[in-house]
Amino acid sequence: EIVLTQSPGTLSLSPGGRATLSCRASQTVPSTDLAWYQQKPGQAPRLLIHSASIRATGIPDRFSGIGSRTDFTLTISRLEPEDFAVYYCQQYCCSPRTFGQGTKIEIQ
Amino acid sequence: QVRLQQSGPGLVKPSQTLSLTCAISGDSVSSSGVTWNWIRQSPSRGLEWLGRTYYRSKLYTDYAESVKGRVTINPDTSKNQISLQMDSVTPEDTAMYFCARDDYSRGYSAGFDVWGQGTMVTVSS
Numbered sequence: 138e139i140v141l142t143q144s145p146g147t148l149s150l151s152p153g154g155r156a157t158l159s160c161r162a163s164q165t166v167p168s169t170d171l172a173w174y175q176q177k178p179g180q181a182p183r184l185l186i187h188s189a190s191i192r193a194t195g196i197p198d199r200f201s202g203i204g205s206r207t208d209f210t211l212t213i214s215r216l217e218p219e220d221f222a223v224y225y226c227q228q229y230c231c232s233p234r235t236f237g238q239g240t241k242i243e244i245q
Numbered sequence: 246q247v248r249l250q251q252s253g254p255g256l257v258k259p260s261q262t263l264s265l266t267c268a269i270s271g272d273s274v275s276s277s278g279v280t281w282n283w284i285r286q287s288p289s290r291g292l293e294w295l296g297r298t299y300y301r302s303k304l305y306t307d308y309a310e311s312v313k314g315r316v317t318i319n320p321d322t323s324k325n326q327i328s329l330q331m332d333s334v335t336p337e338d339t340a341m342y343f344c345a346r347d348d349y350s351r352g353y354s355a356g357f358d359v360w361g362q363g364t365m366v367t368v369s370s
Contacts, residue, residue, distance in 0.1 A: 138310075172356035181343055181363050182292070187356035194358075225292060229347070229354050233309040234282075236292035 139163055139228050143237035149245040156213040158240045160226035165206045170230035173202055173211045176239075177222045185224075186211065216242070247271035249344050249361035256367050257338075263331040263368075267344030267361050274320045274327060275300045278350035281327045282357060283318055287340035297347070298327055334368045341365050 140163040148156055160171070168189040174182035184193040186202040189209055199214045213220055221244050226237040253265035267281070274281060280299035286292050296308035298318045308316055317330040327344060342364045345357040 169353055174357075181345075181360035182357070183360075184356045184358045187354070187358075191355075193356065227292075227356070229356065232307060233311070234294040236294070238291050 138233060139166060139231055139235050141226050141228060141235055141237035143224075143226060143240045145240060146238075147241045147243060149243050150216055151245045152216050152218055154216050154245075156211075156216055156220070156242055158211040158213075158224055158226075158242075160204070160209040160211070160237050162207045162209070162228060166209075166228045167230050168205045168209075170228055171202075171204065171209050172227045172229065173200075174225045174227065174236075175220075175222050176225065182225060213242075247346060247359045249346065249359055251342070251344055251361040251364045253342075253364050253366070255365055256369065257334050258370050259335055259368055260333055263329070263334050263338065263366055265329045265342055265344075265364055265366070266326050267328070268324070268326040269346075270325075272346065274325050275322050277301055278348070280347040280349065280354075281318075281320065282345045282347055283316075283327075283329045284343045284345055284357075285338075285340040286343070286363075289337075290340070293340075295329070336368045339366065339368045 142161045144159045171189040173186040176182045190202045223239045223241045248270045250268045257263045280297045282297040283295040298306045344361040346359040348355045348358045
């Protein structure tokens with residue numbers, strides 16, 4: 138099973154700030170098979186990025202992803218109030234599909 | 246627009262069977278360009294993929310090893326829905342359960358792009 142480790146656990150930032158989230162895999166994940174999700178309290182996760190760097194439909198361009206092999210990054214260039222949430226990475230190359238434990242972005 | 250509507254009981258007794266359904270609108274359970282997945286989320290286990298079902302000229306189903314033998318995922322083409330059945334539940338199965346679509350229409354997975362609203366299931370006597 139591929140283990141995804143996200144860091145940091147919590148990011149305390151202000152609106153307008155820049156968020157950089159890391160996702161490290163225990164073994165190589167093809168860049169085509171890595172996604173990022175946003176989850177707000179009481180809601181299902183929402184797909185932001187697939188294939189490591191491709192924004193899902195309707196996702197604003199302040200969200201960007203990059204990475205390869207075992208190291209992937211999600212960047213939010215200018216935090217909007219609605220971006221304060223928990224973010225998860227997921228690999229879907231291999232079974233079982235696995236998720237990271239999440240990074241919470243909170244308002245500083 | 247694709248929507249997934251979940252239904253099922255929120256309380257299940259230990260050793261009994263958990264049963265949930267996920268009704269699909271705007272897509273077909275038998276579409277060859279998607280897979281249909283069940284995922285659960287709990288504070289102790291985080292997001293945990295349970296399994297999926299999909300059609301590629303025939304029906305395929307696969308499960309996470311952690312629940313294999315205890316979980317059954319079935320498509321119902323007459324109702325355009327999928328179901329999750331989990332046998333012999335324990336309090337550790339208490340979680341929010343989600344169904345989700347994995348879009349393969351481009352020929353490769355583009356992530357879980359549509360999710361159900363979630364069903365909180367508590368296992369307790």
